[in-house]
Amino acid sequence: MAGLLFVDHTVWLVLQAVQTMVARRIDGDLRARVRLQATRLPGLDWLESPEFQDRAAQAVDVGMGLGWDRSAGGAATGQLRLTFRMLSALAATALLATFSAALAIGLLAVSLALRASVRREWIGIVDRLDADTAGQRYHNYLSEQAVFFAAKDVRLFGLSPWFAGRFRALGMGTYGPVWRQLLAVLRRQWWAATLTVAAAGAALGLPAAAVLTGSLDGARLITYVLAAWGVMAISAMGLEAYDIEHGRRAIAAADDLAAHPVAAGSAGHPVPAAAPTIRFEDVVFTYPGATRPVLDGLTLTIRPGETVALVGTNGAGKTTLVKLLGGLYRPESGRITIDGVDLATLDLPAWRRRLAVLFQDFVHYPADLRENVAYAAPERIDDAAVRTALEQAGGAALLAGLPSGLDTSLWNEGTDGTDLSGGQWQRVALARALFAVAAGRHVLLLDEPTAHLDVRAEAQFHEAVMSNVGDATTILVSHRLSTVRSADRIILLRDGRVAEEGSHAALLGLGGDYARFFTLQAEAFTANATTEGVR
Numbered sequence: 001m002a003g004l005l006f007v008d009h010t011v012w013l014v015l016q017a018v019q020t021m022v023a024r025r026i027d028g029d030l031r032a033r034v035r036l037q038a039t040r041l042p043g044l045d046w047l048e049s050p051e052f053q054d055r056a057a058q059a060v061d062v063g064m065g066l067g068w069d070r071s072a073g074g075a076a077t078g079q080l081r082l083t084f085r086m087l088s089a090l091a092a093t094a095l096l097a098t099f100s101a102a103l104a105i106g107l108l109a110v111s112l113a114l115r116a117s118v119r120r121e122w123i124g125i126v127d128r129l130d131a132d133t134a135g136q137r138y139h140n141y142l143s144e145q146a147v148f149f150a151a152k153d154v155r156l157f158g159l160s161p162w163f164a165g166r167f168r169a170l171g172m173g174t175y176g177p178v179w180r181q182l183l184a185v186l187r188r189q190w191w192a193a194t195l196t197v198a199a200a201g202a203a204l205g206l207p208a209a210a211v212l213t214g215s216l217d218g219a220r221l222i223t224y225v226l227a228a229w230g231v232m233a234i235s236a237m238g239l240e241a242y243d244i245e246h247g248r249r250a251i252a253a254a255d256d257l258a259a260h261p262v263a264a265g266s267a268g269h270p271v272p273a274a275a276p277t278i279r280f281e282d283v284v285f286t287y288p289g290a291t292r293p294v295l296d297g298l299t300l301t302i303r304p305g306e307t308v309a310l311v312g313t314n315g316a317g318k319t320t321l322v323k324l325l326g327g328l329y330r331p332e333s334g335r336i337t338i339d340g341v342d343l344a345t346l347d348l349p350a351w352r353r354r355l356a357v358l359f360q361d362f363v364h365y366p367a368d369l370r371e372n373v374a375y376a377a378p379e380r381i382d383d384a385a386v387r388t389a390l391e392q393a394g395g396a397a398l399l400a401g402l403p404s405g406l407d408t409s410l411w412n413e414g415t416d417g418t419d420l421s422g423g424q425w426q427r428v429a430l431a432r433a434l435f436a437v438a439a440g441r442h443v444l445l446l447d448e449p450t451a452h453l454d455v456r457a458e459a460q461f462h463e464a465v466m467s468n469v470g471d472a473t474t475i476l477v478s479h480r481l482s483t484v485r486s487a488d489r490i491i492l493l494r495d496g497r498v499a500e501e502g503s504h505a506a507l508l509g510l511g512g513d514y515a516r517f518f519t520l521q522a523e524a525f526t527a528n529a530t531t532e533g534v535r
C-alpha cells in the first residue's frame with residue numbers, strides 16, 4: 001500500500017507538470033496559427049470586422065469568468081482526464097457485474113444519463129458567459145485603457161471612478177443574467193438529486209440485502225460498494241467538461257478563420273520597375289458596416305515623379321485614399337490602375353515593396369532606433385543609410401543625444417529603454433519613409449508628415465525632406481497649407497471626389513475652398529503678428 005501510494009503521488013506530480021506543458025504547447029501553436037493568419041491577410045476589411053475579432057478571441061483568449069483559465073490546451077488534457085475517468089467507471093462496472101450484471105449496467109446507464117443532463121444545464125450557463133464576446137472585448141479595452149493607455153487622462157481627468165463604474169456596470173450586465181440562469185438550473189436539479197439518491201440506494205441496498213440473506217460476505221460487500229461508487233463517480237460532470245467545451249469552440253473558431261477566403265495577392269501582374277502613372281477611375285468606397293461612401297466617384301491621375309498634395313476637411317477621405325492605394329481595402333466600384341494595370345490584379349506584395357508610407361498614426365516599434373527607421377524597408381538594414389535618412393528628416397541632433405546612438409532602445413517599458421517626444425517620433429517616422437525611398441521604393445505616401453514638427457522644421461520641410469525624394473512620386477496629405485503649397489499639384493477632396501485641383505497659385509486664384517482655408521490659416525498668423533506688434 002505504501003509503495004502504491006508513493007507511485008500514485010509521484011505520478012500525480014509528473015502528470016501535473018506534463019499536463020501544464022502540453023496545454024501551453026497546444027495553446028502556443030493555436031496562437032501562432034491565428035497570428036499567422038491575421039498577419040497574412042492582404043487587406044484590413046476582414047481583420048477589422050467584429051466577426052474576425054470574435055473568432056480570433058474565441059480561438060486564442062483564455063475563457064474567463066470561471067475562476068480558472070480555459071483554453072484549447074486545457075481542453076486536450078481535460079479530454080484525456082475524462083477518458084481515464086470513463087475507463088475507471090467501466091472497470092468498476094465490470095467489477096460490480098460479478099455481483100449483478102443488471103445492477104452494474106443499470107447503474108452505469110443512470111450515471112451517464114445524469115452526467116449528460118447535468119452537463120447540458122451547466123454548460124448552458126458558461127455558453128451565456130462566453131457568448132458575450134462584445135462584453136469581453138469591452139472589458140479588455142477598459143482594463144488596458146484604465147491601466148496603461150489612458151494613464152495620464154485617468155489621473156488628470158480623475159477618471160478612476162468612471163472606469164470603476166463602467167467595470168461594475170459591465171460586470172452586472174454580464175453576470176446578472178448568468179446568476180438568474182444559475183438559480184433556474186439549481187431549481188431544476190431536484191429530479192437529478194432524486195435519481196442519484198435512488199441509484200445510490202440500489203447500489204448500496206442490493207449488496208447489503210445479499211449480506212443479510214447470507215449470500216455475500218462482508219469483505220465482498222465492501223468491494224462492491226466501492227465499485228458502485230466508482231461507477232457513480234462518472235455522473236459528476238467534472239470541471240474538465242467546461243475546458244473541453246471551450247476548446248471545441250476555440251478549434252472551431254480557428255478553423256473558421258482558416259477557411260475564410262483570402263484574396264490571392266502574390267500571383268498577379270508584375271509591378272512596374274520605375275515610378276508609375278497612378279489613376280483612380282471613378283472609385284467608390286464605403287467602409288464595411290458604414291452607410292455612406294467615403295470616396296464617391298473619385299477620378300484622379302498622378303503622373304510619375306509628381307508631388308501631389310491632398311487637402312480637405314476632417315473625414316474627407318484623404319487617409320482612405322492612401323489606404324486604398326496600399327491595397328489595404330478594395331474599391332466597391334471603379335478601379336485604381338498602376339501604369340494601366342488594375343491594382344486588384346497586381347502582385348500586391350511586390351507593389352507594396354514599391355511604397356514608402358508614413359501614416360498619420362505611425363507605429364512606435366518596441367525596438368531600437370535603427371530598426372525603428374529600417375522597418376520601412378527591412379530587406380536592407382544599413383547603418384549608413386539609416387543615419388542619412390535621420391539627417392534628412394532633421395533627426396541628427398536626436399541621434400547625437402541618444403545614449404547608445406542607433407542601438408538605443410525606444411521601448412520605454414523595456415529594460416534601458418527610452419522614449420521620445422511626439423515631434424522626435426515624427427522625425428523618426430519621416431526618416432523611416434525616406435529610408436524606404438533610398439532603398440528604391442518610388443511611391444512615397446506621407447500622411448500629415450509635419451503634424452508634430454516644430455515651426456522651424458515645418459518651414460524647412462520642403463528643402464530638407466522633399467528635396468531628398470529623388471524621382472519618387474509623392475502623395476502628401478496635410479492640413480498645414482504651408483506644407484502643401486510647394487506641391488506640383490494640390491487636390492482638394494470634398495464629398496468623396498476631387499472638388500478643386502491645381503497649383504497653389506491657381507487655387508488661390510480660383511477663390512474656392514482652398515483659397516478660403518489658406519486665407520483663414522494665414523489670417524490667424526497675421527492677426528497674431530499684428531497684436532504682438534501693437535503690444
Ligand SMILES: Nc1ncnc2c1ncn2[C@@H]1O[C@H](COP(=O)(O)OP(=O)(O)OP(=O)(O)O)[C@@H](O)[C@H]1O
Nearest residue numbers: 048287290294312313314315316317318319320321
Ligand atoms: N477603419 C474605418 N472603419 C470605418 N470607418 C472609417 C475607418 N477609417 C475611417 N473611417 C471613416 O471614413 C471617413 C474618412 O476618414 P479618413 O481617415 O480617410 O479622413 P481624412 O480625410 O484623412 O481625415 P483627417 O483630416 O481627419 O485625417 C471618416 O468619416 C471616418 O469616420
